[in-house]
Amino acid sequence: MNQQETDYRKQKAKSRLAWGVAIFFAIFWLLVALIPFAFMILNSFRKQFDMLSQGVFHFPDPWFFDNYPNIVKNGFFGYFFRSVLIVGISLVLMLIISSFAAYPLSRMSFRLRNLIYAGIVACMSIPMHVTLIPIFKMTNKMGLRDNLFALLGPYVTFALPMSIFILTAFMMTIPKEVEESAQIDGCNKFSNFFQIILPLSKSGLSTLAIYNGVSMWNEFAFANTLLTSANQKTLPLALGQFKGEHSADMPLMLAVLVLSALPMIILFIIFQDKLVKGMMAGAVKG
Amino acid sequence: MSKKKNTLARENARSTAFAATVFLLPALILIAIYMIYPIFDTFRTGAFKWNGISADRIYVGLANWKTLLADKVFWSSFSHNIIVMIFSILLQIPIGLLLATFLDASGRKANIFKIIWFFPYLMSSVAIAFLFNYILATNGGLFSSIATLINGKRTLVDLLGKNPQALFAVIGVMAWQFTPFYMVYFIAGYSNIDTTLYEAAIIDGCTRKDYLFKIAIPLLGPIFKTACTMSLIGSLKYFDLVFNMTQGGPARGTELMATYMYRLSFSEFNMGYGSCVAAGMFILITFIALLFNRIFVVKEDY
Amino acid sequence: MKRLLATIITAAMTLSMFSVGAAAEEAKNIPELTSEPLTITLWDIATEDPTKSIQEDAVQRFMADYPNITVNQVHQMNDNYKQQLIVAMAANECPNMYIHWSGGPMAEYYKSGFVNDLTDLYNTYDHPDFIDAAIAQASYDDKILAIPFGGLSGCDIFYNKVIFEEVGLEVPETIDELEEVCDKLIEAGYVPFSLANGSKWTGSMYYMYLVARHSGNDEFAAAYDQTGSFTSEAFIWAGEKIQDWVKKGYFNDGFNSLVTDNGEDRALLYDNTCAMMLHGSWQIRSITSDSAEWAQEHLGTFRFPKDAEAEAKGVPQDVEVGTAIGNGFSFNCFKEDGSVDEDMLNACYVLATQYYNDDIYNERQMKENSTIPSIKGFETQVEDPNNKVVIDVFFNASNVQLWYDQYLPASVTEVHKNCMTELFGLEKTPLEIGEEHDAAMKAALAE
Structure with a gap:
């Protein structure tokens, strides 16, 4: 194995590691960006009482679909x-x-x-x-x-x-x-x-x-x-x-x-x- | 010969001036009507003692300005603005640049990242204020839950109810909201760089890192500077989220110049002084922005 | 204040005798309205149903009866309403008839020339038999400046009946008993009070009531005109009591970061964290609209308990905190030359007294909005058990203290609200916040 090849391998490993770290942070940021947005959507499928009593960060239970028709009805x-x-x-x-x-x-x-x-x-x-x-x-x-x-x-x-x-x-x-x-x-x-x-x-x-x-x-x-x-x-x-x-x-x-x-x-x-x-x-x- | 050259130069200058005028005119007219006139009006109103609605207003000269210079609330609001400004620049710009660099390096494959990363910018302040009030809540909020998990026993983190952490909570939410914009901005900056430069660099045996630090980032210079200026001005006149989320509280701990000015003008019946605060704010922001642009001169090639 | 009340009561008594004399239904004594075309601009904050449809209906009925008069009814959003009004007034485009909450801002609008004095009209023509507190609140400087129409709101303690039963608690009569109740609740693992003090005026309710229970109206009235002080005994006592309660854990954690408009205080009732909540009586409506079932099974109401010690000393224990009018309409009917535009003013008066506030309007307010009109006689028509408590307390009150944050001059309001976060947050002593109030009040009076 010559010097050049080792260098090349080292470099490749290094860049792989860098990509790993980058992707980890990318996914972390993905969650940071997505979660509030997702709960905005999820909460729009609930009744106010359910949202307040179960907590805002809770999946809709039960799902409530009337909010959207209600909005459309209101112009x-x-x-x-x-x-x-x-x-x-x-x-x-x-x-x-x-x-x-x-x-x-x-x-x-x-x-x-x-x-x-x-x-x-x-x-x-x-x-x-x-x-x-x-x-x-x-x-x-x-x-x-x-x-x-x-x-x-x-x-x-x-x-x-x-x-x-x-x-x-x-x-x-x-x-x-x-x-x-x-x-x-x-x-x-x-x-x-x-x-x-x-x-x-x-x-x-x-x-x-x-x-x-x-x-x-x-x-x-x-x-x-x-x-x-x-x-x-x-x-x-x-x-x-x-x-x-x-x-x-x-x-x-x-x-x-x-x-x-x-x-x-x-x-x-x-x-x-x-x-x-x-x-x-x-x-x-x- | 030289005379001819001279006339040519003068001709050239004149045609440049003409073209410049024509190009600039529509913008300048609109700005004069909708911005210069109101700000002029603000300075004038600032010389009166006036509740904002009464027909009679009392001319007080520079009295409001004297009050302003000694107004503790104004200067503490200003210091909050400065803190917001520093942290906004330190958070929004680097994270935005990092995200853009990642996207630039990974190309089309990362489109889904780009789209989702952009979401926060699309949420209206009303929804952000609502959701983050719950996320930051002491009881059952995200941070309290994490602290409880780490500590192994019930731990409460009061982020919005106490000073100074309330201000930092607001800064965090602002960063969350605005970073996506700087991301898009830097993506556009990258895409403006001539692709042949990249190809040439790779042929010359540059690594990606070299390309990034030696070619791309220096070329982003002017873009980087404008991004900082935008973040700077944006945070010095920030209003929205503070008004919706903390109303300046607790105990004026998140009061900013803009919210203070708004409160004086529109709820305390003190339009005269409120205008003076607005005028002071305008002077301070302009001064800081121009100073920033002076200090960080990027080689301008025109 | 007292003198004013007395004058108004006398006036109202003379009037009611007069109206008994002319009781015949068909002979309504109202001003004759112009037959010329007339356009009235009206601003309200009725953006959402059912309030919106109730108020639009009143206007429609008026326009049907007077086809020559057009009412341009504009629904402004509540949140920015005060700003909108200032922009319009500053541009000299003030609406002819507009909603407000009386108190400091009404005085400001009046002093700036955007409010017609209604005293003569009110004394000459028919009007609903408003309760005295409502007329007192719609008056400033011995002049009637507004016609109430929003219904009254009391301030009482809403509690979870199921929890009270489970822990074996009785509704407390005195503050000492209230404290016992709280201690027992804590023992049983509940937080006594749900408080969203990020909104600031929510904490103020405790402060107002404790001051009122300890000193009746006297100390606040004296502090208001600064013959007394916000550092007098009752204020210090109230502040200390609050801080003591905070230390004893009577309030939920992190109350200073919660916002009542987001329902964060109601949420703590719904998930059984907290057992009680001191709040405005509109919460009955909010809770019922969130879940009628929950309201039915859990919701109970009691008045803010007495201060037994003060009562022994003869301090009245029936001062109510709240608003007797909710909203009022003021009229801005002036001609270009500054004289009163009588035609328009009469039209506005008839609209506000005979269409708003009439039987149809009031019935819908009660049924659809669970709001009680500030009109005598309605106290007997309330059916909802919780509203019944509210109304009993309200109608038996010797005085209704309007919320400090609406009653105080606007600049003092800001100070008051910030002090409330600091008081509850244990960041300032009762004495310190009293001094801040005094300084702001002095500055406001000096203007």
């Missing part, structure tokens, strides 16, 4: 479609506007660049609750009182600073030469953006879609302040139907939350594949 799909509508539109607009803004901030040098960048960071620091009153007033002035689309402005804008910030970082990782070679080919800044930079920022954009999609989907404060009638409200407000001044039907509320998490999970399963493909197939074609 779940209306809330659901309004949420899809407003989150969908806000997300698309937000992605377009933020990638527009991130492009000059990451790849051009101009006078106000650093100042604007610092301004973006400052905007990320604004506590959301101070904007409630001014935005409520503004919305009424625009004639959008109690209108689903009143959420469009706040949703897009409050996602912008963070998104611009992230996209700027992503666009910075794209090698400079890519653009230079295109410029020689006679492309201007605009076609550069659409033909080169935007396609190369796909992974950044999908991260942002996930991040902001989830936070818009669960957004409560603006929706609660700007929408008042039942036929305009979004999904997070549907919880109110099952929670009064002194009472809350927790299993019913958890059932609502399960149903609202479900589409996010499905979308994530679709989207996350895009994230890996970048690596597998080499989305970056220099």
